[in-house]
Amino acid sequence: MPETPARVRTWLITGAGRGLGRAFAQAALAQGDRVIGTVRSPGAMSQLVDAHPNSAREVLLDVRDAQAVTAVVDDAAQESGGLDVVVNNAGAGFVGAIEEVEEQQARDLVDLNLFGAMWVSRAAIPHLRAGGGGDIVQISTVGAVGAMPTFGVYNASKWALEGFSEALSAEVAQFGIRVTIAQLGGFATDWAGTSMTFAEPKPEYDALRTDLFGTPVVPWPAPDADTQPTDADPRLAADALIAHLGDPDRPLRVLIGDDAPEQATLAYAARRDSYGTRRPFDWPEDSA
Template sequence: MIHASRSARTWLITGAGRGLGQAFARAALDQGDRVVGTVRRPGALADLQASHPTAVREILLDVRDASAVTAAVDEAATAFGGINIVVNNAGSGLVGAVEELDEQQARDLLDLNLFGAMWVCRAAIPHLRSGGGGDIVQISTVGAIGSMPTFGLYNASKWALEGFSEALAAEIAPFDIRVTIAQLGGFATDWAGSSMSFANPKPEYDDLRNTLFGTTEIPWPVADPQAQSTDADPRTAAEALVVHLAQPDRPLRILIGDDARGQAALAYTARRDSYGEDRDFNWPS
């Protein structure tokens, strides 16, 4: 339901066709807001359009194409007369040791996870500014705090996302545009399935893969669709984001997911310890 103290807002959500993106869209619609969702597959938002025919628009977009992003964001801004909240959700994973990575795979991942979000921000800022402000949400991960063997490039893409987003937050604060970096833990999405790419494996890393994943098979064996997932429901991530955006004094970063805080603590501890015992400063408490 719409909160009595405000009018409906318009969300622009990239990668809205499934998983977390669709959960964010449903949460926005449930509170009476409107959604413009970018998708890679036509009709991905058909169910939402059927249930909310006057509040949902679908735009085909590959966020790696900077000129297409500008046109799509302009189209989104005209759909409902402006944009209030931008959620950069589109992204994918890549598994591979650094030695295994193919140049084009690496560039494609950075184009999607890093530059795609940057192009959306760049195109959306004028619309948010002309509307008197708003929010940009960067969907990140606890993997942007630490790293994991064979996920190095994915970690790098999210570390870089957070680096430019922190600078962006200071640049656009005078326009009353707020930035949120949402560091997510594990959620039951297709991120580890069809959204995951794999480098061409080298046998030298088979022991490492077996230790990490319990298999040397690449790509991973297809998960049993009947198996019970241990990851959280994406709806809980969407609910947490809605609550965060309702806070007047929301911080730059938010941890989302039952496992996120524990993973963040481990990552920051490892970062501290990486300076060794003879470091000449005291780690902030």
């Protein structure tokens, strides 16, 4: 008997114009699915749209605008006949010791990294439920397991992302909706480049920045044009996410990137040790 052709799924991917979001969109399109990608700059997805005119669409959206998010998600679902996979990828990094952080900088980052994903998830749930289920993917980081000096606001936004996503997973399982928290390691994107913002540095933290980054100067100097990236290709992250979503027994969390398991191990060990040597509980053993 001939094989039944795979069902074409519709993906909604935020921040699809570059980096990881673009890689996720390319991977979905390559397997014959449809992609609706949100971007902040018109034309950011033009190459993908030109290459896949019948299955890729670009939509302008600032995910921090809850009303605009609802309108875009509703329109995407109506046009495509529903949604199957929602990837909350839009986000940014931030460097600054807590003493250096301005209030608006912190609010802007949390609005983007936390509330943007929350508004998109909230708007997508009715459409995923109407279709009998689907997937919500939160692009997180191993920085949501531990924390690093000068990344405190960024870490906080991602820890909060994981907190609401874990609760969300239990809320929507009854509708056949699966939630994935993808904890990524280092990938060669613009996250640490023009996407990164910085607090105004205070000299009291020059020594710390030197220890961490090799220089007290922020923003960091732009790398030479001939400098080869040391982080992994974003396409590897996309391949790993596709494989994870294809696993019927997929867990809530998945580590993506060769460096991610070691970083998570160190972070969890540091959290265990932060209770001291006379902690009033037994550290859980692996139940697998």
